[in-house]
Amino acid sequence: MGHKLTTEENTESTSNNDTPGRNPHTERRNVTVRRPRARPRPRNVFRTAQVNSYAPSRRTGLDTVLEYFEEEASSTTEQEKCYDPNDPTLRFVDGDDDMDFLCQDYKSRRALMSCGHSVTPMSLTNWCRHLLDKGETIFVCGQKDCNAEWSFDEVCKMALLTPEETEYFEKQLFSRVAKDYLDVKSCPGCKSSVIRTELDNLRVRCTICSADKLKPYEFCWQCLKEWKGSSQYTDRCLNDGCFNASLEVLRTCPKIKFQEVRGVSGCPSIRACPTCGMLLGHDKTKCKNIICPRCKDEFCFVCLKPSTVCKTYFTACVSGVAPRQTYIPVWNRQHMLKRLI
Numbered sequence: 001m002g003h004k005l006t007t008e009e010n011t012e013s014t015s016n017n018d019t020p021g022r023n024p025h026t027e028r029r030n031v032t033v034r035r036p037r038a039r040p041r042p043r044n045v046f047r048t049a050q051v052n053s054y055a056p057s058r059r060t061g062l063d064t065v066l067e068y069f070e071e072e073a074s075s076t077t078e079q080e081k082c083y084d085p086n087d088p089t090l091r092f093v094d095g096d097d098d099m100d101f102l103c104q105d106y107k108s109r110r111a112l113m114s115c116g117h118s119v120t121p122m123s124l125t126n127w128c129r130h131l132l133d134k135g136e137t138i139f140v141c142g143q144k145d146c147n148a149e150w151s152f153d154e155v156c157k158m159a160l161l162t163p164e165e166t167e168y169f170e171k172q173l174f175s176r177v178a179k180d181y182l183d184v185k186s187c188p189g190c191k192s193s194v195i196r197t198e199l200d201n202l203r204v205r206c207t208i209c210s211a212d213k214l215k216p217y218e219f220c221w222q223c224l225k226e227w228k229g230s231s232q233y234t235d236r237c238l239n240d241g242c243f244n245a246s247l248e249v250l251r252t253c254p255k256i257k258f259q260e261v262r263g264v265s266g267c268p269s270i271r272a273c274p275t276c277g278m279l280l281g282h283d284k285t286k287c288k289n290i291i292c293p294r295c296k297d298e299f300c301f302v303c304l305k306p307s308t309v310c311k312t313y314f315t316a317c318v319s320g321v322a323p324r325q326t327y328i329p330v331w332n333r334q335h336m337l338k339r340l341i
Ligand SMILES: [Zn+2]
Pocket: 115, 116, 117, 141, 142, 143, 146, 147, 148
């Protein structure tokens, strides 16, 4: 227990001003993060240690855990949950229930959340369930002018979540994060969650569909259609519209003009992080090096070598400008988990 998963904001710029022991030139660089497709990313920090507690002995791999997460959860409690009026850890108030958007007028006393808005266990449960069902992975206050984010611990405590509700909430949170970070996708044939074992192979076999159809069933990890084409392609299958948006960005992005770096020309303005493959842009200021906000590795934007290898900051690299990348590096899963959890 006690592990934390930190995820990044889907913003255009992430500041790296809190990394001690880094090269002083790169410490305060703003890194522009380009994502080829906009998709909602979790922003908050919450517990993932429940991964283990969810694996009953008969289940072993993560795939079975995920499958378990995706089972329908029946977690509604009929009875109204009420605060214990003698609970000294709660701050009670009179008046409206700020999260009671359906005007259910719950019986419980109202208590204050950390942001100062009042809730009852039922109104808070309903609000947070609504957020989860919308695909959110952070719990934000429902009041218009309040941007407060509540921790999962606070929600558990203040919503008096039952064990079933807690399980449902954790399942929802975990399966979403897992989908974002663990390279899990739904098989187009049977919709079950599939985890890719060969990270650089787009052609993925679904064991469930293969067993059902009594012949190998393979789909394309990129276009999520049944695999088309006879051999393995590294960047696409033969289905129409199957292409790698990131490679397209790398191929076509304009060249960068550094403000303070001398003697470098023809360097593309977007690079895939050599460690994790995240697309990054350089803000043109200061030195050539950048720190990837996802994997935290520092590399030279021009020659793509680790800064410790390139060792030049404001002048041309010894090995010159690395050509446009035609391959997106894949993050080693062990490495990724170590950094994220
Ligand atoms: Zn609030």
